Amino acid sequence: MSRLVVLSLGQGNLRDGCATVTAQVGEASNPYHMKISASLPAAPKILELYQNWQALYYAFYQRLSCWRNSVETDDYLEISEVGLTHVSEADILKLSQKLSKRLNTWLDSKEFRKIDRQLRTQLKPSDEIRFIIETNDPLLRRLPWHLWEFFEDYPYGEVALSATEYQNTNKLPINHRKYQLKILAIFGNAQGIDISHDRMFLEKLSHRAEIKFSVSNTNILCFLD
Template sequence: MTKLVTFKIVDGDFKKGFRVILKIGIDANENNLMAREIDGWLPPAPEINQLCNSWLLSYRAQGRIKLHPPDRKLTAPSEQITNYSIINSAHDLEEAINNWLNSTDRKFQRFRDQVLKSLSTNDQIRFIIQTNNIKLWQLPWHLWDVLSDCDIEVNFSTSEFPLPSQAIDQSRNKVRLLAILGDDTGINIEKDLALLQEELPDAEIVPLISPKKKELSHELWDERWDILFFAGHSFTQKDNLQGRFFINEDESLTIEELKYGLSNAIENGLKLAIFNSCDGLGLAAELVSLPISTTLVMRERVPDEVAQTFLRYFLNAFATKQKSLSDSVWETRKRLQEEVEDNYPC
């Protein structure tokens, strides 16, 4: 049995606090039988927003990252200075998050105790943060000691749409994967394709290299897919938090511009979308609205080699070891933390 624990953040802000609802029940894949709901109130924590912004500035400054044009590649200029700044910012943010989520405020204490109780079982657990506030998606929730001590991976969903499933249809002879290789300026996305072919030898992988919108739309409408994969450049626009990804050197798209083709693909079996590209929270938020079962994105900018290492470890856990999506992401993140945490904490 897989237990589904949903931490729903209904409304509020860091200055006033957040109303929260804890839902504990059986995973959506097993009839979605919700057993209990518990209300709570996360206390105000204005410092979280400030510390998150400080960490983001340190992280992005480390690699001289610019939003326009977006770039998946990082080149840290001065390791001693930049590492000191980013590590301290990350430590301050981690400490503040734990102080906040371990608050002894009576309006939250009972809520937290129920979270602990729900996680302290031998059941498999899927933990979902459900909120429409993308700023909350940006926080490193995995640093909360309640989750890290239990080896729990965090999933995200919006409040209006069904919770994500983890099922990939295995009834066909081969899993079909559409691999979109977009703008490769400054990065080596051919290696992404090689990793897919190496780690998924039994899958039918169809590469689209620098496609035009018409070509991509055709594949979404006229073919059946289990997995959609994208490698290239992407970013989330500051003004409207909309995600945009570059399918070739000159052309970028939003999910909105492909929503009919994507919806058709989902109706025909598409279950998983992987965007191995930068700053993908805007893309994830729009994909949830379609709704696709599961989307994997990078919440920040990452160096090319880290993106490729992530892909290798994830595919090894998911395809070779046959682990669940959540467990595969958890294992991948832990392995990456050991290798790159000193340079890219959080």
């Protein structure tokens, strides 16, 4: 089943927390089937870990880029930033794991646990879930939401980000007739066979498809276009 979950973090942020968090659960045809309210506490440690991870990541790949350029041009470039010249992939991985652990601890807080538990009662592991996170805070948007342990139990969940306020753009009307299904039904020798029911069945589809009937000496054939 295809499900839709919209998690709105309101006007909150990592430094002050999210005082009002809502989760709406539904389907494509009924996106407001259920609404749950909770909150999230302040998480300055996540902010600190993310900023440190970002600094290490940039330093590592800047050094790697400079090294590659020096090899190509035979010039030696030295990065003088103290403490960042010996950054390794292992350091980045270690900090990434800390960030992931801290993120999951935050989302498992007692203030937010109500939403997590209610979502699990409404969703099945086999569901295809479109999970939209609404926030205007740039740092909340950059968090690795896909590492939330919730998605380990729902492998068909897909995370997307959205602003808290938006409006649907006007769409041009679609000419459904142009893309209508076409059926060519060829009726063959009807001796000893009652084909009237087959014809009636196809005629019932006339509001959904363009149907043409033809007579042949062969058996009944249907071609879809």
